[in-house]
Amino acid sequence: MAAPPVDLKSITFAYGAGELRRAVLRDVDLTIAPGEIVLLTGPSGSGKTTLLTLIGALRAMQDGTARVLGQELSGASEAERVRLRRRIGFIFQNHNLLGFLTARQNVAMAMELDGGLNETQRLKRAGEMLEAVGLADHAEKPPSQLSGGQRQRVAVARALAGDPGLILADEPTAALDKVSGQEVVHLLRDLAKGRGVPILLVTHDPRILDIADRIVAMEDGRIVSGAQEATVGGEAA
Amino acid sequence: MNEIANPTKLLPWAPERNGEEAPAAAAKPAPALADALRLPLRLAWRQLRAEKSRLFAAMAGVMFASVLVFMQLGFRGALFDSATNLLGAMRADIFLVHPMTDASFRPEPLPRVRAYQTLADPDVELAVPLYLAQSTWRNPETGRRRAVQLIGLDAGAGAVDFPGLAGIVEALKRPDTLAFDTRSRPEFGPIGRLFAERGSFDVQLGVRRMELVGLVEIGPSFGADGNVVMSETNFRRVVERGASNTDLVAIKLRAGADRAAVRERLRALLPGDVLVLSHEELVAHERSYWENGTPIGFIFVFGSLMGLVVGMVIVYQILFSDIASHISEYATLKAMGYSNGYLARVVMGSALILAIIGFVPGLGLSWLLYDMVGKATFLPLVMYPSRAAVVFLLIFGMCAIAGMLAVRKLRDANPADMF
Structure with a gap:
């Protein structure tokens, strides 16, 4: 069995210093298995988002050890963290697509840091990814001509285009109506399952809990349920 | 259209279903x-x-x-560029100026005898004194007066080569004659047109009536809006000053002479009341006045x-x-x-x-x-x-x-x- 893509041990994190020090994560352990889809839920301020940014190497670690895709994050340099981010696909609450690029160019941006591909290969692959999310006919449109659901699907295509080892998503359905939200997460699940990419998805949205292999609930900086790995390979929850 | 028809067709395997391991996302090569x-x-x-x-x-x-x-x-x-229009047009090898001369429109006189002293050097062929002063020119059409730069020289000596000067050398030798710079500012009057229409005509320079006998091209500068060229004798008629002084000496050398060596010999020969300059040094000297001596x-x-x-x-x-x-x-x-x-x-x-x-x-x-x-x-x-x-x-x-x-x-x- 290979090392799990995400392996966190006793992560503690606090904002501020001195009197103003406010702990947001207390002794969090979490492991995600290859190909597993984990939903992270919990009330606002429970530390979900902080945990996500730590796993995504967007923040420097404080206490604890975290191995993500084989990279130890504790004490990792900025350059190491930047390199790790290239192997992670991010999906944000807002699509954050570059407004001056077409959908296809936006997806290709995920591969421009990959020296192994040339421009033709990047655009071809971006086209394939857009086809996979059902936007083949919209590849040359700028984001302003796409609906909210379509933009988020472009963001999904972009997150997956770089062949990531892990997908991190933060409230990907928050800005969408029920139908398009469902479409986006099901698409995400199917594509990720198809390639064995694990997903960690932070959400408040009860309508999308059905895609999870496991649901982890957080409260007050601690994991209160779901910390144990589910038996993967069985039926999705 | 939002449904993926058959994800397994596009994406062939799913490790958590078949028990295989997911390949670790490999570090990618850096871009070229x-x-x-x-x-x-x-x-x-x-x-x-x-x-x-x-x-x-x-x-x-x-x-x-x-x-x-x-x-x-x-x-x-x-x-x-224009400040050195006049000096730049001179065609001599070596020049003498007074060390206290800052700019050609306001020269400090130097003893004319220095020009003749340089003839002691075997390589000096010709030493021509030049006279510079400012006077006023009356516009023949409007009657308005304006300051103009006077240049007095022996036009036939060939030390100075203004376009147009060569053809009027003889005319300039007559008493009270002058040549006017057609590139002067238009406030001096349409002299070029008038000369073309009438031939030579009388003009007023300072308080003197003189005859315009030809046109030259020099160009105005910040120091002088226009230029007038005349012989040494006529210059003395317009400007009253000591006969033994001049403002600038232009020296021509014999063909094949080593200019730098001659300059060195002249510096040793002449007393400290003159500067011995090459043409480039003369232009640079004038230029540095405008660059450093003015705001x-x-x-x-x-x-x-x-x-x-x-x-x-x-x-x-x-x-x-x-x-x-x-x-x-x-x-x-x-x-x-x-x-x-x-x-x-x-x-x-x-x-x-x-x-x-x-x-x-x-x-x-x-x-x-x-x-x-x-x-x-x-x-x-x-x-x-x-x-x-x-x-x-x-x-x-x-x-x-x-x-x-x-x-x-x-x-x-x-x-x-x-x-």
Whole structure:
């Protein structure tokens, strides 16, 4: 069995210093298995988002050890963290697509840091990814001509285009109506399952809990349920 | 259409279903150096292109700065070029001036005997004294008077070569005759046209009536709006002064003489009341008066700097607002693994693009203005390639500094805030 893509041990994190020090994560352990889809839920301020940014190497670690895709994050340099981010696909609450690029160019941006591909290969692959999310006919449109659901699907295509080892998503359905939200997460699940990419998805949205292999609930900086790995390979929850 | 018809067809395997391990996402090879520069530049161009009005404003700002710098440096250069119009037209090998002479329009007299002393050197063929003074010229049409530069010399000696002078050497030998510089400012009257219509006619110089017998070409300078050439004898008729003094001595050497060696010998021979200068040194001496002895050189440099500062602020504003309005997109790129250095290259790429697309029309417009303003002011505004290169470097530096200032704004793009 290979090392799990995400392996966190006793992560503690606090904002501020001195009197103003406010702990947001207390002794969090979490492991995600290859190909597993984990939903992270919990009330606002429970530390979900902080945990996500730590796993995504967007923040420097404080206490604890975290191995993500084989990279130890504790004490990792900025350059190491930047390199790790290239192997992670991010999906944000807002699509954050570059407004001056077409959908296809936006997806290709995920591969421009990959020296192994040339421009033709990047655009071809971006086209394939857009086809996979059902936007083949919209590849040359700028984001302003796409609906909210379509933009988020472009963001999904972009997150997956770089062949990531892990997908991190933060409230990907928050800005969408029920139908398009469902479409986006099901698409995400199917594509990720198809390639064995694990997903960690932070959400408040009860309508999308059905895609999870496991649901982890957080409260007050601690994991209160779901910390144990589910038996993967069985039926999705 | 939102359903994936058959994901397994597109994506052949699912390890958690078949028990295989997912391959670890391998570290990818770094992009080639050319791509590391070309791709940020392309992204910068795509971003600039997307907002036409902003791009136009930035282009206009850079163009404005380019034109301002071109005009200021043009005026400065024209000043120095025209200040040396008169001396530059002289065709002699060595010159003598008084050490206290700052500028040719206000010379300090030197003993004329120094000219004859130089003849002691075997390589000196000819030593011609030149007389410089200012007087007034009455416009024959309007009657208005204006200060004019007088040049007294032996026109036949060949020490000075103004276009047109060679044909009127004999005429200038007659009493009370003079030649007028047709490139003088128009306030002196349409002398060229009148001369063409009437032939020689009488004009008033100072309080004296003299006969205009010919035209030469010298050009006005900041020190003199117009020039009048006459013989040594006629000069003395107009300007009363000691007969033993002159203002400038032009020396011609025998063919094949070593100029530097002769200069050294003359310096040793002559007392300290004259400077022995080559033609280049004479022009440089005059130029340095205008550059250092007057505020004019500084004024134009200051004007150029102001143009650069204004241009820099405009470019900075454009780049800054580009970053500020796309801050979440920049943060997203950082989250995707784009380094600060890459994004800084995007901003610097924008600065470079603005420098080029603003400079090129600025160069064209300045060229046009040089032509128009040159015709209106009679100043030699010339678009030297070296000046265009200097201005481009200045504009490029301006945009680069603006870019570096704007790059600091990138720090605000924190991917951790994106969630």
